[in-house]
Amino acid sequence: xxxxxxxxxxxxxxxxxxxxxxxxxxxxxxxxxxxxxxxxxxxxxxxxxxxxxxxxxxxxxxxxxxxxxxxxxxxxxxxxxxxxxxxxxxxxxxxxxxxxxxxxxxxxxxxxxxxxxxxxxxxxxxxxxxxxxxxxxxxxxxxxxxxxxxxxxxxxxxxxxxxxxxxxxxxxxxxxxxxxxxxxxxxxxxxxxxxxxxxxxxxxxxxxxxxxxxxxxxxxxxxxxxx
Amino acid sequence: xxxxxxxxxxxxxxxxxxxxxxxxxxxxxxxxxxxxxxxxxxxxxxxxxxxxxxxxxxxxxxxxxxxxxxxxxxxxxxxxxxxxxxxxxxxxxxxxxxxxxxxxxxxxxxxxxxxxxxxxxxxxxxxxxxxxxxxxxxxxxxxxxxxxxxxxxxxxxxxxxxxxxxxxxxxxxxxxxxxxxxxxxxxxxxxxxxxxxxxxxxxxxxxxxxxxxxxxxxxxxxxxxxx
DNA sequence: AACGATATTTAGCCATGCCTAAATTTATTT
DNA sequence: AAATAAATTTAGGCATGGCTAAATATCGTT
Numbered sequence: 001x002x003x004x005x006x007x008x009x010x011x012x013x014x015x016x017x018x019x020x021x022x023x024x025x026x027x028x029x030x031x032x033x034x035x036x037x038x039x040x041x042x043x044x045x046x047x048x049x050x051x052x053x054x055x056x057x058x059x060x061x062x063x064x065x066x067x068x069x070x071x072x073x074x075x076x077x078x079x080x081x082x083x084x085x086x087x088x089x090x091x092x093x094x095x096x097x098x099x100x101x102x103x104x105x106x107x108x109x110x111x112x113x114x115x116x117x118x119x120x121x122x123x124x125x126x127x128x129x130x131x132x133x134x135x136x137x138x139x140x141x142x143x144x145x146x147x148x149x150x151x152x153x154x155x156x157x158x159x160x161x162x163x164x165x166x167x168x169x170x171x172x173x174x175x176x177x178x179x180x181x182x183x184x185x186x187x188x189x190x191x192x193x194x195x196x197x198x199x200x201x202x203x204x205x206x207x208x209x210x211x212x213x214x215x216x217x218x219x220x221x222x223x224x225x226x227x
Numbered sequence: 228x229x230x231x232x233x234x235x236x237x238x239x240x241x242x243x244x245x246x247x248x249x250x251x252x253x254x255x256x257x258x259x260x261x262x263x264x265x266x267x268x269x270x271x272x273x274x275x276x277x278x279x280x281x282x283x284x285x286x287x288x289x290x291x292x293x294x295x296x297x298x299x300x301x302x303x304x305x306x307x308x309x310x311x312x313x314x315x316x317x318x319x320x321x322x323x324x325x326x327x328x329x330x331x332x333x334x335x336x337x338x339x340x341x342x343x344x345x346x347x348x349x350x351x352x353x354x355x356x357x358x359x360x361x362x363x364x365x366x367x368x369x370x371x372x373x374x375x376x377x378x379x380x381x382x383x384x385x386x387x388x389x390x391x392x393x394x395x396x397x398x399x400x401x402x403x404x405x406x407x408x409x410x411x412x413x414x415x416x417x418x419x420x421x422x423x424x425x426x427x428x429x430x431x432x433x434x435x436x437x438x439x440x441x442x443x444x445x446x447x448x449x450x451x452x453x454x
Numbered sequence: 455a456a457c458g459a460t461a462t463t464t465a466g467c468c469a470t471g472c473c474t475a476a477a478t479t480t481a482t483t484t
Numbered sequence: 485a486a487a488t489a490a491a492t493t494t495a496g497g498c499a500t501g502g503c504t505a506a507a508t509a510t511c512g513t514t
Binding site for chain 3: 007009038041046049060061
Binding site for chain 1: 315318319320321325328329332333335336337338340341344345348
């Protein structure tokens with residue numbers, strides 16, 4: 001019998017499961033093995049462990065789902081991850097494409113006091129550098145914003161970048177090269193008919209107004225708030 | 228053959244070895260097992276691993292010592308530990324008796340960039356909250372201060388608390404209850420003859436001058452700079 | 455120098471968490 | 485409904501890093 005869920009592996013599994021559950025996916029050994037770059041057989045073994053620990057409900061051949069305990073633990077990890085990313089970007093000067101991997105390590109540091117004090121030090125930021133909401137110290141994870149994908153915008157609409165879907169470091173770096181970052185306000189100048197590309201106008205850091213063509217693939221990943 | 232020294236266990240061994248070497252002790256399987264709360268037989272096994280990795284020189288039955296590579300790694304861990312402790316105390320509001328355990332976790336986060344940026348954010352502090360010197364980013368660990376143990380002071384001498392020997396959390400908390408902390412300036416009023424106890428005078432946070440009797444055991448652990 | 459005490463190493467075992475290959479269950483197709 | 489395909493589990497193995505018990509080396513004493 002296992003005695004604790006506080007192991008890096010187990011926590012990684014919980015996070016992976018929550019991530020897929022939030023996307024509405026079914027939690028299978030295959031889907032988790034893909035997410036964690038392991039093999040389905042390894043997942044079966046871990047599902048038994050997590051099930052014994054009452055972190056998930058697991059029915060062989062039928063899939064798994066988080067219990068309340070497991071969900072709480074997973075949300076705590078999300079909270080730590082996002083707060084550390086915020087700290088690294090807003091206080092230490094990292095780029096938003098440089099912090100994910102280190103946050104993956106920092107989120108496994110066990111100390112509720114530490115993360116709550118870090119949260120307070122930063123003034124309880126509601127969102128992380130990628131626009132994702134940060135759960136509060138009681139585990140509430142809500143996002144009252146109504147964000148829409150940029151590719152659904154029409155010509156003439158004004159949006160404000162507030163989030164990025166499925167962000168990986170390479171993509172974030174790519175966005176940075178286009179001058180795209182959190183809070184960027186832009187106007188849709190033209191939606192190219194043949195493939196949905198966008199011509200947008202925005203004001204850069206230097207106060208200079210710029211025009212850029214954003215590809216379909218790019219705008220599908222961008223979340224904006226519109227006025 | 229092992230491929231990396233970046234495992235928590237191996238790093239804990241390196242730190243333990245450095246710690247004993249600095250105290251001038253011989254590195255035996257028994258001494259390390261006591262330090263790490265394991266058994267000598269386990270240490271023998273790890274010594275072989277660390278030796279294969281060229282982190283230590285190990286002669287069976289004769290003891291071990293750090294190689295330059297092992298020493299560098301150990302010093303890097305000390306640097307991370309002390310910088311994180313400084314951050315927690317000076318920026319997040321932890322007490323100096325509350326940070327050791329969490330720093331033990333944080334020091335294993337692998338990112339030279341992170342720790343160098345944290346160092347810069349704090350303005351490259353030279354000492355941690357317990358008065359221990361913080362190695363710089365190139366691994367230089369020097370302490371040019373001439374600190375002396377308080378119990379060697381004479382009546383009438385003025386000292387400034389700059390360090391604590393062999394600090395554990397309980398002892399640090401105890402010190403805090405006596406109003407003792409880094410930078411405290413005090414005057415020796417009287418050295419009791421029968422057992423070396425001290426009567427000292429100092430000015431508290433509130434500006435009020437206080438007198439305290441410090442025990443022999445306590446002052447032996449305190450390092451001060453004298454004028 | 456030899457004895458006993460102490461320290462150290464070896465041998466063999468356990469748990470975690472990963473793997474591959476084989477067996478089994480479930481799903482799909484005809 | 486039976487056969488095949490796909491997903492999942494079981495079985496058995498490996499590496500890390502602990503453990504105990506037994507064997508062996510070193511040290512201190514006489």
